[in-house]
Amino acid sequence: MTIRAAGEDSGAVLLRVKVSIVGSDPAIWRLLEIDSSLPMDRVHEVLQTAVGWRDSHLHSFTDIDPYVRLRAVNGIVREPRRWVPQDLLEDSDEDLPETDWALGQILTPGSGPLFYEYDFGDGWIHRLELSGTVPAPGDAPRVRLLDGARRAPLEDSGGIGGYYDLLDALADPGHDEHEDVQAWVAWTAGPWQEFYPEQLDIDAVNNELALMFPSPSANEHGSGSESLTQELTNRIPPGLRREFRSYLHAAGLDGPATVEADVSAAMTAPYLWLTRRIGPEGLSLTTAGWLPPAVVREAMTELNWAKDWIGKANREDQTLPVLQLRESAQRLGLIRKIKGRLALTSAAKRLLDDPAGLWLFLARAFAHRHRHDSERDATLLLLLEVAAGKRTGWENYLEAVAFGLGALGWRTPTGSDVEPNAVQALLADAHEALVNLGVLDDRFELKAHAVKEPGQAFARAALHS
Template identity: 80%
Template sequence: MMRATDGGPGSMLLRLKVSVVGSEPAIWRLLEVDSSLTLDRVHEVLQAAVGWRDYHLHSFTDTDPYVRLRAVNGIVREPRRWVPLDLMEDSDDDLPETDWTLGQILTPESGPLFYEYDFGDGWIHRLEFSGTLPLPANAPRARLVAGARRAPLEDSGGIGGYYDLLDALADPGHEDHENLHAWAAWTAGPWQKFDPDQLDINAVNHELALMFPAPCANGERSGTESLTQELANRMPPGLRREFRAYLRGAGLDGPATVEAAVAEAMTAPYLWLTRRVGREGLSLTAAGWLPPAVVREAMTELGWARDWIGKANREDQTLPVLQLRESAQRLGLVRKIKGRLVLTSAAKRLLDDPAGLWLFLARSVAHRHRHDSERDAALLLLLEVAAARQTEWGGFLAAVSFGLGALGWSTRTGAELEPNTVQALLVDAQDALLNLGIFDDRFGLKPGTVKPGQAFARAALHS
């Protein structure tokens, strides 16, 4: 047989109804799909359209896997099964999904096609032929026309386990209600609230369009990849889709500018320090600390002395001043040279430019980090600030933890990062946001001035 090719669009769209077998009320999708797509690409379309994360193995078959075949004229027809190439070595009878197109298999005469995802949970999808129509020029090669309800949660135990989960979530008196609620929230993640009845058709079609992009002139990519796009492109396909949907609703297209008075108020701690250091620099103590008089002055003039217990005259024992000076060093405003604290050339230019300093700090929070893991954590934190959906530090921490896992960060043994590890990765960005007033209450870590904070986060993510 001649090998199928998927280099470009065919001339016909297949309309097919996809139903998750056993779901009641039904989880279904009505799709229009280019008949020339090979089954490996159809797999990608189904993952996006139904809403799976592509964590598990899959296969296609022309026979319901859970229905026993009957003999016809004494002969039992052998079912055909199409699998990814990496599963071909497990069986001599399977067919490569890359060699067959949807139009070759799903026809008015063929009967339904079945797609199984996750051989453990056994999610069976019934694909039924519903008609054909021409594929207009420049039309999408896959489109979701209609549907109902989101995909079940991954690893929820098959269709029976999923409905047991929904029953427990709906019953506050269920003995496992709280534990299962926490599991469902963690599994769904921070980028989409778990709602069994939710389906965003526009978001699905956005992702389907990205699967088959129109070629750019000369084969070149247009534009420059943003920081958030770069994060998305490093994630597994399933989570990438959820992350991009979250980005579209996160308000990143809002204003990324600030009024002069607001900039001066937000950058006040950094302005005070850079101006106090001055163009001539500031002598440090023999141990390399800020002089006691300067520490007392900082605590008084920045309004931090009111809530501080102690003399507030030694930098090593006065946490707010220590954090400010170390943050200013990390962000590229000051540095130590031969027993003196001196301004960088950038800081000298910004001594009388609060708005410029505000933008400089936004760029520094996004880009100046000691390790790539700290950079990713900072960008995920900035995204949550821009989205303004979290109200407590625990929510920020959980969202960043989930994002770091999606980006592949783990312990050396492959385990998920513990909250204290994620907290340590966020220390530098957290200190900067505290000093800027985006977070207040240094020990409760609650969002403070939300709108200016959102604008700052947008400026950082656009830098």
């Protein structure tokens, strides 16, 4: 028999392979068609995507179940073959490099099953059985998911036994550990993919597999510049990228990124009032560098903020809404402070009578004007959450953004995960701007934030900029 090198043309032969997680009951399984010439390191990537793992642990392939004791046949115990990635190959003289072997060389008719182990601690064993071969048309995808059932277990849930114990505790409100397990599941699953043990989206999996093996025509027609969301997606580790991409799709980013003229005027009203009050000639500040008391009172009255404010509302340093509006307008590029005066930028002068243009300007500035990269990433993740419109409280936004920052590789100076309280500081400016625009309706974060369609449209416009 002629042995084909890994990656060599397969002669358009597809292997129909059933993949089952050993010990799962009801079974967690997938039925795949896979190009027989696919190298085993790519088969690893396929299994991660098809089953739904996050590729955060070690793995190996063997032709004998690693947890079954071998028996002697005629006094001889056959040593299993084991295929491993390069970083494990360095620790053994007996293992085989997975990059040098194709699936069709190992999984052949009559060869018996192949076993894939993921996470040597939890020991998730996958049984790969060949159920047939089919000739492939020239336009056939190299990998395709035909059928399957149930999502992958949660990472680090303690192996198949620990996972089912977790499901039992999760399903029983009276279980001693129910609340702790609920919290752990929410934290582990993250904000981009709700945890439903029975869920499997075959179309979404095949979309991901198609991205792994793009056709030549797809490469030829690739877009030029990279969008903000695509740039974020590319920086997220592949195991989480699948979940993030699904969340982007669910967020409806292809929806309208504009609003009616009266809506843009209402949303930009605070910034319009301030820029018009400063005017083309500018506005003198007090000797201490604050807005004049009369202007502060006027702002609180004209913007209908005085009814919710305790105090005289005539000193900017003691009237937080006006101070935050002025600082926000400076950060977003509408005004600047020059020699004791506030002056409009050239963009602000052009937009004094153009609320729709100002709305778009603020959306672009919101996405692109930041003091440092961590603030930028946090703001883009916040915009995604606003566009999705699923969060109901500011603390939920902070938790979701903290998860996203961790996925993007951000850590504290001591190397620990970014906590929501740290995200609060990163998003302070963004929060103020969203409150000014009416996207969030609670300046002091005391009640739920139900983002409405105009706010979602603003977030989409910012992410498209």
